[in-house]
Amino acid sequence: MTETFQIRPAVADDMRTIIGLIDEARAWLPTKGTDQWARPWPTPAARDARVLRDLNAARTWLVEDDDHIPAATVTCSPEGNRRLWTPAEQVERAVYVARLVVSRSHAGQRIGEALVDWAGARAVRDWRAKWIRIDVWTTNEALHNYYEKRGFQRYGTCQLNEGEYYPSAALFQKPTAEIDQESASRFVEAPARLPVTAPGQVPPAPASRERPEKNVIAISWDTW
Numbered sequence: 183m184t185e186t187f188q189i190r191p192a193v194a195d196d197m198r199t200i201i202g203l204i205d206e207a208r209a210w211l212p213t214k215g216t217d218q219w220a221r222p223w224p225t226p227a228a229r230d231a232r233v234l235r236d237l238n239a240a241r242t243w244l245v246e247d248d249d250h251i252p253a254a255t256v257t258c259s260p261e262g263n264r265r266l267w268t269p270a271e272q273v274e275r276a277v278y279v280a281r282l283v284v285s286r287s288h289a290g291q292r293i294g295e296a297l298v299d300w301a302g303a304r305a306v307r308d309w310r311a312k313w314i315r316i317d318v319w320t321t322n323e324a325l326h327n328y329y330e331k332r333g334f335q336r337y338g339t340c341q342l343n344e345g346e347y348y349p350s351a352a353l354f355q356k357p358t359a360e361i362d363q364e365s366a367s368r369f370v371e372a373p374a375r376l377p378v379t380a381p382g383q384v385p386p387a388p389a390s391r392e393r394p395e396k397n398v399i400a401i402s403w404d405t406w
Contacts, residue, residue, distance in 0.1 A: 184368060185291060187253055189300070191374035192244040194237050199244065199252050201233060203283045210286065218319040223349055233281070242281070245293065245369065253288040257281040258301045260309050265348055266317050266340045276313035276355070277305030292365070295332050299366035302358045311358050318352040329354045 192200060208219040222229035236242045236257050245254040262271070262278040279301050284294045298314060305311035318325050320339065330336065337353040 185247075186368050186370055187245045187247060187293070188372050189243050189245045189369040190372040191240050192237055192242040192255065193374050193376075194234065195375070196242075196244055197230075197234055197237055200237070200242065200255050200281075201230065203252065203255055203285065204229075204233075204281070207283050214324065216319065216322045216324065218322050218325070218349075236281070240374070245297070247288065251287070252285060254284040254293050254297060255281065256283075256297045256301060258305065260305065260311070262315060263317060265342070265346075266351060266353060267315070274313060275305075275309055275311045276315045277301050277311045277358075279314060279316045293368075296362075296365040296368045298332070298356075299361045299363070300369045302356075302361045303363060303366040306358050306361070313355045314358060314361075315353070315355045317350045318354055320349060320351045322352075326352060326354075329356075332356075333360050 204219065208221075211218050212220070233242070236259075241259050242255060242257045244252060245256075247253050257280045259278045259280070260276070262276070264272075267278075279298060282294060282297060284297075298316075302311065302314040305314070314334075315337075316329065316334070317340075318329065326336070334354040334356045337355050340348070340351040340353060342348055342351065
């Protein structure tokens with residue numbers, strides 16, 4: 183039997199957990215021969231501001247196992263990065279998936295691809311999305327292959343204006359009609375936990391507690 187997981191909207195108090203997953207991924211990714219997330223782009227402060235913005239906008243989700251240990255996170259939005267997707271492209275209903283990170287302690291369970299299916303199924307339900315879209319680290323060919331093997335088509339590489347740079351400009355999309363509904367059903371939605379930090383504030387680091395050390399794998403880049 184395939185394990186199911188609880189998924190809930192992340193709140194500002196979860197920011198340290200989300201950043202922790204990302205930073206652990208940064209430490210692990212070089213072992214896979216990629217420079218993805220080698221440094222927060224363009225600065226740690228800017229990265230953290232994007233994470234907090236998405237938390238406050240209720241676009242980020244946290245997956246937990248039965249012991250309430252974080253297993254993964256994903257950010258989903260009906261709007262894409264305006265640097266990468268044109269207004270004409272964004273007229274089409276889609277879900278834009280970003281910042282998808284799976285804990286290595288939960289590796290081998292196909293949580294990442296299931297989360298993509300879940301995001302697509304939820305977007306079909308909520309705004310009749312026809313596409314699942316994602317921008318992938320431009321130089322991470324292994325990650326490009328990962329998505330292609332899971333039904334995504336290479337939409338192209340965004341051509342930025344002269345003097346501009348964005349590290350995650352390889353664009354992929356997949357029709358929501360091709361979602362694996364059984365895979366998507368592995369997540370049971372739970373309500374968001376009541377925050378104890380005022381919106382817009384960065385919560386303090388939580389008190390130290392014993393937790394198994396883990397590595398993580400990131401299968402998506404950030405969102406602007």
